[in-house]
Amino acid sequence: MPLGGVLFITIFIGVFGFILIRLARLTGGMAKRSSQAKMDIYECGIPAQERKDTKMSVKFYLTAILFILFDIEVIFMYPWAVNFRNFLASGAGLFVFASMFVFLAIFIFGLWWEIKSKALEWD
Amino acid sequence: MTSMGSTTFEITINLIKLVLVFLMMVQMVPILVWLERRGSAFIQNRFGPNRVGPLGLVQLLADAVKFLTKEDFAPDKANRFMFYASPIFALIPASIAYMAIPMSVPLKLESATYLIQGFEINVGIVFILGVSSLAAYTILMAGWGSGSKYSLMGAMRAAAQIISYELALGLSIVGIILLYGTFNLTEMITAQQGILQFKAFGYTMSNSWLPNWGVFYQPVGMILFFAATFAESNRLPFDLAEGEAELVAGFHTEYGGFKMLMFFIGEYGHMMIASGLMATFFFGGFSIWNLTPQEVYQWFFAHTGSELASNILNTVVHFVSYFIKLAIFLWIFIHVRWTLPRFRYDQLMDLGWKTMLPWALANTMITAAIIFATSYFIL
Numbered sequence: 001m002p003l004g005g006v007l008f009i010t011i012f013i014g015v016f017g018f019i020l021i022r023l024a025r026l027t028g029g030m031a032k033r034s035s036q037a038k039m040d041i042y043e044c045g046i047p048a049q050e051r052k053d054t055k056m057s058v059k060f061y062l063t064a065i066l067f068i069l070f071d072i073e074v075i076f077m078y079p080w081a082v083n084f085r086n087f088l089a090s091g092a093g094l095f096v097f098a099s100m101f102v103f104l105a106i107f108i109f110g111l112w113w114e115i116k117s118k119a120l121e122w123d
Numbered sequence: 124m125t126s127m128g129s130t131t132f133e134i135t136i137n138l139i140k141l142v143l144v145f146l147m148m149v150q151m152v153p154i155l156v157w158l159e160r161r162g163s164a165f166i167q168n169r170f171g172p173n174r175v176g177p178l179g180l181v182q183l184l185a186d187a188v189k190f191l192t193k194e195d196f197a198p199d200k201a202n203r204f205m206f207y208a209s210p211i212f213a214l215i216p217a218s219i220a221y222m223a224i225p226m227s228v229p230l231k232l233e234s235a236t237y238l239i240q241g242f243e244i245n246v247g248i249v250f251i252l253g254v255s256s257l258a259a260y261t262i263l264m265a266g267w268g269s270g271s272k273y274s275l276m277g278a279m280r281a282a283a284q285i286i287s288y289e290l291a292l293g294l295s296i297v298g299i300i301l302l303y304g305t306f307n308l309t310e311m312i313t314a315q316q317g318i319l320q321f322k323a324f325g326y327t328m329s330n331s332w333l334p335n336w337g338v339f340y341q342p343v344g345m346i347l348f349f350a351a352t353f354a355e356s357n358r359l360p361f362d363l364a365e366g367e368a369e370l371v372a373g374f375h376t377e378y379g380g381f382k383m384l385m386f387f388i389g390e391y392g393h394m395m396i397a398s399g400l401m402a403t404f405f406f407g408g409f410s411i412w413n414l415t416p417q418e419v420y421q422w423f424f425a426h427t428g429s430e431l432a433s434n435i436l437n438t439v440v441h442f443v444s445y446f447i448k449l450a451i452f453l454w455i456f457i458h459v460r461w462t463l464p465r466f467r468y469d470q471l472m473d474l475g476w477k478t479m480l481p482w483a484l485a486n487t488m489i490t491a492a493i494i495f496a497t498s499y500f501i502l
Binding site for chain 2: 010012018054063067070088120122
């Protein structure tokens with residue numbers, strides 16, 4: 001099975017990367033002195049702001065939710081696309097074609113609604 | 124469906140091949156970095172690396188030495204596991220997806236046939252799209268694990284951008300799937316061999332020199348796919364994730380030395396996947412202009428008279444053909460990066476959701492309608 005190959009190479013790359021990082025840690029060595037400023041996260045001139053002080057726009061979450069919705073709809077089109085010619089050959093073409101157009105109409109209505117309700121506006 | 128092999132020897136060869144493809148991908152990265160820096164110097168009329176060795180080629184080695192001798196430390200506020208694990212994870216999706224792309228005709232030796240690709244997967248497209256989009260998780264891990272504001276913002280932007288363009292990317296190749304009726308990349312390449320022929324309503328339009336490539340059937344799909352892959356691999360003009368003017372370096376602000384190099388390998392790996400898929404879907408994959416592998420094989424057989432030699436030469440020639448196509452698309456990636464300015468974030472999102480998604484939908488519908496009309500009304 002190719003899955004065996006996938007598993008093998010995943011583990012191989014994991015070990016490869018781990019060894020490289022350990023190696024770089026060995027060859028890089030440690031500096032004699034360390035200071036608070038060095039171990040701080042990056043900031044330019046003012047006290048550093050941490051992750052927990054950071055507020056993210058709600059638009060990111062909205063985008064993620066909308067993505068899941070639309071991506072599932074796109075994935076539904078893959079089996080249809082791959083079998084479309086077989087259906088045409090077997091004579092069920094009109095039904096399959098029309099039903100996908102109904103599906104696409106719902107998809108487009110969803111996209112239109114999303115744009116109209118300003119869910120995709122970034123200001 | 125080819126398995127990993129039947130005998131121990133074949134399995135060993137196939138596993139070694141996986142490692143070789145991975146190392147080839149990793150080895151391409153320094154060359155691409157050199158090309159990128161020389162190319163940027165060439166395009167923007169300044170000096171690239173030109174001091175170390177001829178044409179600055181030994182710069183790669185100097186860079187590697189410098190990366191290795193950097194002190195390796197994590198900031199106090201970082202989540203150490205995520206901070207160290209994410210560069211390793213960044214390598215995995217890119218290389219696994221790259222291995223599913225066929226690079227040449229299978230090599231037929233006396234005992235067995237070896238595929239010139241990591242592994243052949245029947246649902247190749249779905250596998251590659253699924254695996255390569257796992258890169259969003261690596262970026263989020265890096266951004267969250269660094270514990271810094273800039274990293275987190277860069278990671279959120281990158282993730283939102285990748286998932287937004289995932290839709291246009293996924294939809295733009297539905298046309299190609301409709302056309303060839305398969306998910307298997309090798310079958311797709313076979314369908315693109317030979318000479319271009321449009322068959323419609325009982326008429327056949329043919330010519331003598333244009334190849335039967337997907338780009339002639341799906342020009343809109345090609346443009347949408349290529350544009351979306353730029354966003355997927357976080358390259359300019361879509362590199363909002365590391366917009367230096369606003370975020371210091373995006374999700375890898377806190378990274379340095381070898382860990383950052385591994386993110387680079389991931390990014391260039393995604394470029395190589397994108398270029399390989401462009402070649403496979405729209406430009407005939409490894410096949411040579413107007414020629415089928417059988418014709419090439421027969422030409423070699425007529426000239427060498429040895430089956431083994433012509434098989435090997437056939438594979439080598441097709442690999443070179445694939446590599447030239449890959450190099451052309453990689454050069455387009457580099458050229459675009461040093462030519463176009465960066466988008467604003469709202470423009471980026473508008474382009475993905477309000478322009479490319481409707482165009483990809485229209486492309487799918489029109490392709491389906493044409494295939495339906497040409498086959499339905501003749502029957």
